[in-house]
Structures are given as C-alpha cells and as structure tokens.
Amino acid sequence: MLWSIGKDSTVLLWLAKKAFFGHVPFELIHIDTGYKIPEMIVYRDQLAKDLRLRLVVGQNKKAIAEQRTFPDGLDRVSCCRELKTKALNATLDGSAPRRVYDPVHNVWQELESGEPYNAVIVGARSDEEGSRSKERVFSARDEKSEWDASAQPPELWNLYKTEFAPKTHVRVHPLLEWTELNIWEYIEREKIPTISIYYNQGDGKRYRSLGCYPCTFPVDSDARTPREIIEELSSGKFRNIAERSGRAQDKDGGGTLEILRKEGYM
Numbered sequence: 001m002l003w004s005i006g007k008d009s010t011v012l013l014w015l016a017k018k019a020f021f022g023h024v025p026f027e028l029i030h031i032d033t034g035y036k037i038p039e040m041i042v043y044r045d046q047l048a049k050d051l052r053l054r055l056v057v058g059q060n061k062k063a064i065a066e067q068r069t070f071p072d073g074l075d076r077v078s079c080c081r082e083l084k085t086k087a088l089n090a091t092l093d094g095s096a097p098r099r100v101y102d103p104v105h106n107v108w109q110e111l112e113s114g115e116p117y118n119a120v121i122v123g124a125r126s127d128e129e130g131s132r133s134k135e136r137v138f139s140a141r142d143e144k145s146e147w148d149a150s151a152q153p154p155e156l157w158n159l160y161k162t163e164f165a166p167k168t169h170v171r172v173h174p175l176l177e178w179t180e181l182n183i184w185e186y187i188e189r190e191k192i193p194t195i196s197i198y199y200n201q202g203d204g205k206r207y208r209s210l211g212c213y214p215c216t217f218p219v220d221s222d223a224r225t226p227r228e229i230i231e232e233l234s235s236g237k238f239r240n241i242a243e244r245s246g247r248a249q250d251k252d253g254g255g256t257l258e259i260l261r262k263e264g265y266m
Contacts, residue, residue: 001013001016001024001026001027001028001029001120001121001122002028002029002030002031002088002120002121002122002123002266003028003029003030003044003055004030004031004123004210004266005030005036005040005041005043005044005195005210006123006209006210007183007184007187007194007198007210008123008124008125008128008175008178008183009122009123010047010123010192010194011123011175011178011183011186011187011192012121012122012123012174012175013028013051013053014186014190014192015174016121017051023052024051024053024054026121027054027055027056028048028053028054028055028056029055029056029057029058029088029091029092029117029120030044030055030056030057030058031057031058031059031083031084031087031088031091031266032057032058032059033059033060033064033083033084033087033212034059034064034069034083035069035083035212035213035214036211036212036213037197037207037210037211037212037213037216038213039195039196039197040195040197040210043195043196045101047193048101048103049101049103049106052103052104053101053103054100054101054102054103055100055101056091056098056099056100056114057098057099057100057101058087058088058090058091058096058098059083059087059096059098059099060082060083060086060087060090060096061097063082063083063086063087064083068082069082069083070214070215071214076214076215076248076249077249077260079249080249080260080265081260081263081265083212084260084265084266085260085263085264085265088145088264088265088266089144089145089263089264091114092116092117092120092145092169092264093116093143093144093145094113094114094115094116094117095113096113097110097111097112097113098111098113098114099111100114117169118168118169118170119169119170119171119172120170120171120172121171121172121173121174122171122172122173122266123173123174123175124171124173124175124176124266125175125176125177125178125179125180125183126176126177127179127180127243128180128209128243128244129242129243129244129257130257130258131149131257131258131261132176132261134149134152134258135152135171135173135176136152136153136155136160136173136176137155137160137172137173137174137176138153138155138160138161138162138170138172138173139152139170139171139172139173140152140153140164140168140169140170141168141169141170141171141264142167142168142169143167143168143169144264145169145263145264146262146263146264147261147262147263147264148262149258149261149262180233180243181230181233181234184226184229184230184233185230187226188225188226188227188230194226195210197210197218198210198229199223199224199225199229200221200222200223200224204220204221204222205218205219205220205221206218206219206221206223207219207246208221208238208243208245208246209243209244209246209247211247211249215247215248215249216246216247216248217246217248218246219238219241219245219246
C-alpha cells in the first residue's frame with residue numbers, strides 16, 4: 001500500500017488495520033523526496049513504530065545528489081518526475097535501493113533491491129484533482145506503471161474487472177468515491193492520529209494538502225481539531241477553493257499533473 005503520510009492514505013491504513021484485526025499484513029511504501037515537511041517524517045516513523053508497520057522507503061538518491069530538483073536546477077513538474085514518479089516506479093519494479101523498517105526488531109535496513117509489486121493499494125480520491133476522476137477502483141497500468149486513461153474499463157453497479165493480462169500492474173483505489181469531508185468525518189469518528197500541521201497551530205493557517213516544503217503552502221484557517229475542520233468544510237468556506245490549491249506544482253503548465261500520472265505518478 002502506498003502511504004504518502006497524508007490524511008487519505010492514513011485513513012486507508014486505518015481501514016486496513018481494522019480489516020485485519022489490528023495487523024496490517026502488507027508492506028507500506030513511502031516515496032521520500034528528501035524535501036518533505038519535517039513533521040511528516042517524524043510522524044511517519046513514529047506511527048510505523050507504534051503500529052508495527054513494515055515500511056519501505058524509496059528515494060531517487062541520484063537525482064537528489066545531482067541536484068536535479070526544484071529549485072536547484074529543475075522546474076517543479078520535472079522535479080516531481082525525478083523525485084516522485086521515477087522513484088516510485090523503480091521502487092515498484094524492485095530495481096531501486098530502499099530503506100526498510102523491520103517492526104519485529106525495531107531496526108531500519110538498507111537493501112539494494114526488492115521484489116516487484118504486481119499491485120498496490122492507493123488512497124486516491126476522485127474529487128481531489130481532475131486526473132484522479134478518470135481513475136477506476138481497479139486501474140490497470142502496463143509493466144512500466146504507465147497509465148492509459150482512455151482504456152479504462154467501465155465499473156457500473158459496483159461491478160469490477162479484477163483479472164488482467166500478464167505483466168499488468170494494478171492500482172487499487174478503495175477511497176475513490178470518498179470526499180474530503182468523508183475523510184475528516186472518519187478521522188474524527190475513529191480518532192485517527194493525524195499529523196499536527198493539518199491544524200492551526202496558532203498562526204491562523206493550516207495545511208489542507210501535504211507535499212514537499214518548497215511547493216506546498218498552508219491555507220487560512222482557524223480549525224484546530226477534526227470537528228472544526230468538518231464544520232469549516234460544511235460551511236462552504238472552501239467551496240470555490242480547490243483542496244490542492246496550496247500545491248504549486250499543480251498550477252505549473254496546466255494539465256501536467258495528468259501527464260505525470262500517465263507516467264506512473266501517484
């Protein structure tokens with residue numbers, strides 16, 4: 001399962017934990033760009049320890065070392081391609097080195113490669129961003145994780161295509177029909193531990209969507225709890241403001257996020 005540390009994938013983690021009676025039986029994959037907001041990494045490592053999660057951390061170390069990043073030498077979209085898309089694809093096909101947290105012995109291990117993943121569970125929601133609305137619950141990619149949005153099978157009346165040709169890579173989206181409000185209602189109901197920067201810390205701002213610190217900005221908000229966020233969303237305060245409005249890369253070169261997703265981006 002892909003775990004971005006954000007609210008959606010953390011809700012998905014919680015659903016998996018409940019489904020398997022407190023034990024998550026599959027690995028979690030986090031792609032660390034090296035530019036994540038520091039609180040995200042602290043939260044990730046602590047929750048992995050608390051919930052005894054086998055966590056795989058992938059990273060494009062070569063691109064970071066060569067400064068093929070924003071703002072050092074690349075534009076934001078090209079940086080996403082290097083640090084997110086390429087890192088994810090190499091982690092999924094097993095070719096890239098990775099750090100793995102072993103919850104049994106409470107240690108991190110450095111591995112040169114790993115087994116490829118035929119499928120991953122993802123916390124994407126169709127209402128969050130335009131290209132995600134073209135996804136299916138069972139979304140097929142080719143062996144390079146590339147996505148043809150025009151070749152999606154229909155999923156009518158909750159009937160899903162679950163058999164695919166050899167070498168097909170599948171992304172499974174259980175939260176596709178959830179909304180931002182649904183996510184926060186579930187977080188409140190289940191008392192899910194979420195990262196502190198989702199809430200106003202006293203400066204009248206909070207993060208609504210999480211990403212890399214050079215490209216992610218907070219929104220004006222006084223909400224300090226899940227209940228207050230629910231009230232804020234229900235009031236219509238953000239009716240005309242996109243959830244990812246604080247993600248600068250979404251605005252660079254219109255439509256580029258869909259191009260990145262076709263290449264394997266989350």
